[in-house]
Amino acid sequence: MDYYSSHINKLIESLAGLPGIGVKTAQRLAFHIINMPEENAGALAAAITGARQNVQYCSCCCTLTDKELCPICSSPERDKKVIMVVENSRDLAAYEKTGKYKGVYHVLHGAISPMLGISPADLKIKELLVRLKGDVDEVILATNSGIEGEATAMYISKLIKPIGIKTTRIASGVPVGGDLEYIDEVTLLRALNNRNEL
Numbered sequence: 001m002d003y004y005s006s007h008i009n010k011l012i013e014s015l016a017g018l019p020g021i022g023v024k025t026a027q028r029l030a031f032h033i034i035n036m037p038e039e040n041a042g043a044l045a046a047a048i049t050g051a052r053q054n055v056q057y058c059s060c061c062c063t064l065t066d067k068e069l070c071p072i073c074s075s076p077e078r079d080k081k082v083i084m085v086v087e088n089s090r091d092l093a094a095y096e097k098t099g100k101y102k103g104v105y106h107v108l109h110g111a112i113s114p115m116l117g118i119s120p121a122d123l124k125i126k127e128l129l130v131r132l133k134g135d136v137d138e139v140i141l142a143t144n145s146g147i148e149g150e151a152t153a154m155y156i157s158k159l160i161k162p163i164g165i166k167t168t169r170i171a172s173g174v175p176v177g178g179d180l181e182y183i184d185e186v187t188l189l190r191a192l193n194n195r196n197e198l
Contacts, residue, residue: 062124063089063107072104079103081137087111087144111148112155120155138166145172
């Protein structure tokens with residue numbers, strides 16, 4: 001039974017189709033949008049349309065950008081000889097927030113997952129291998145520490161090994177404020193193996 005008009009139902013259905021948005025959240029968002037001043041709702045619609053029409057892959061690192069090269073790849077201050085491989089643009093943003101990494105990135109847009117039908121051919125791995133024909137000293141594999149991320153890192157490292165470029169994997173371990181009793185064995189073992197001298 002429909003409680004709302006077709007326009008409201010269509011808006012709720014569209015919002016509920018977004019990742020992480022359930023029906024109740026979609027309803028709240030829909031009514032918020034409907035009650036917005038018309039110019040704000042128009043600006044939101046224009047921002048969505050503009051992003052969808054103008055955002056593309058960076059021709060170098062494959063992150064999302066509205067120019068041919070993203071700001072990181074086009075920056076003369078970045079070390080182009082060090083490439084950090086991440087699963088998505090959100091991971092890139094997380095590393096950028098640290099303000100400490102001065103190399104460049106390569107965004108895969110996913111991780112190998114046979115269960116989800118994602119194979120290496122579905123990722124931006126070929127584009128990474130093309131980049132490695134240039135002057136590259138190190139590739140940092142910064143995929144997630146789950147099964148898919150580990151499989152992806154292992155697959156890429158096997159492709160890079162014959163090229164002879166130094167390949168490293170980010171360390172993972174005990175999070176700040178984490179209680180040891182609640183942390184899984186793999187994480188604890190990694191933390192132990194990647195310990196530093198004090």
